[in-house]
Amino acid sequence: MLTRTPAPALGISRDDIVALLSRTTDLTHPEGADPGPAFDEALADLRRLDLAPGTPVIIALSNGTHLLRHYFAALLSGCVPLAVSPATSSARITALAEHLKAGALIAARIDPARYGADRVRPAGTEQAVPLPMGGPQGAYRPGEVLMLTSGTSGMFSACLHRLDSLLRNARRHSTAVGVRADDRLLISLPLYYSYAIVAQAMTALVTGAHLVLSGPPFNPAAYRATIERHRVTSSSITPTIARQLLELGTPLPAPLRSLAVGGDRLTPEHVAGLLDLNPGGELYVTYGLTEAGPRVATLAAHREPAHRHASVGRPLDDVTVALRDTGPDGVGELVVTTDTALLRKVGPSARQPLLAPGRVATGDLFRRDADGYLYYRGRLSDFVVVRGEKVSLYSIRQAAQTIPGVARAVPRVARDDDGENCVDLEIHASEPVLVTDAMVHDALRPLLMRSERPRRITVVPLAAAAQHK
């Protein structure tokens, strides 16, 4: 579906992006802009920032065509896009810029003083500001992409990928889940998730499918109405959303042919329930991780017997997997070999997943049956899913230990009143007079995303904490 004259070494052209934007229905900005001129304006404004090739541009925008415009404009101008939540605080963006060598920020509305600037620059319908704290520009190469792994590996960690390998991953995903040019893909997950940008937006780019973009808050009734009104044929959701749909219990509207669920464990009971909600439809259980580009394995649950509904299926074409350090129960860490793996990890990270070029240690424990189906059994890595968002305990430790007077921070996973995961934080204070739970709470506020914030903070004097060891 891509045009024959892509930019050198990039694999996509300006016309490809304009064509994608032209076949995108943006429910978050229904008034819309003419895709061609709007994209050219975003591209021209970005070029006026005069960033060196290979410089990251942080894009802190909500879902919408404006995000896709800036993302692909950054790539076509030789920069390296890094999409982050629009709720990211200026303190965290500043630190991200320092760790990942970013040169500019694009957001809907920017207070330039927070970034040491006296004015904002135009960036299409949004705003931009240079980030001098990022240091020397051009840390990466044109055609590369940064994707945050703050939820799994640390608050300022990211994966460096190449766009062409992400597009390859999107093609493999489209084959695995049967996306066609006449499909209409609904994106309701945030586009700063690797799954949404690769397995949905880039999948539409390479297959010619239509996109329908929506944004929060998620509401099951509105989701159903969107499927009906916009003739959505393919949708991807998280297990959290799946549970909301199951609670509602109403069959999904007829236009929906294909539903994909991934991002966390889905029980066999939920798989069976989702099959009942979409009789005759296709249900795909997906597994992947940003480090792998991101898609790794798929279970076409509608074609499988019930005893396989606990599985995430088998690897995509040209992706191979192995288990290492396998125990007597057959459970071991999944190692993925793929040519869509990250180039390298950048920023301070809790773990280095790249064992060799193209070989990723996932940190996830699996069992594999005789037919090659993978069954998730737990995690080696240090993260937890809180209300659908991956939260790195390393990130929380990392943030808390920057607070003066905090010697050690110990996050612990707990359950809240609704039975959902949450994190409690124990602070070992070297200065117990200065460090209080309220002070820690205030200090963490600009550093942590909402899902990362501890439910409860307990301060213990360092001496007392040491006595309990």
Place this chain on the structure above:
Amino acid sequence: MAIAETIKNILVSHVYVEVPTDQMGEHDSLRDVLGVDSLGFVELRVQAEEAFDITISDEDFTPEHFATIASLTALVERRQQVAAAAV
């Protein structure tokens, strides 16, 4: 305190929006301009229910009602009227 002002204070105090309340426009998009994300909307709903002593049903928890401070203000007013009529 007027409903809109209370919502602005909730956005700063509980949703951690960085835009000062005096720079928030009542028709600014909560999602685009103020950067409220999915978990932020959940917090905004809970805090609005508590601050205004109302219930916001799942049916009312929509992108349309939570589009702007103005649209949320209108929803709060409607829910308060329903609550008052029920007394």
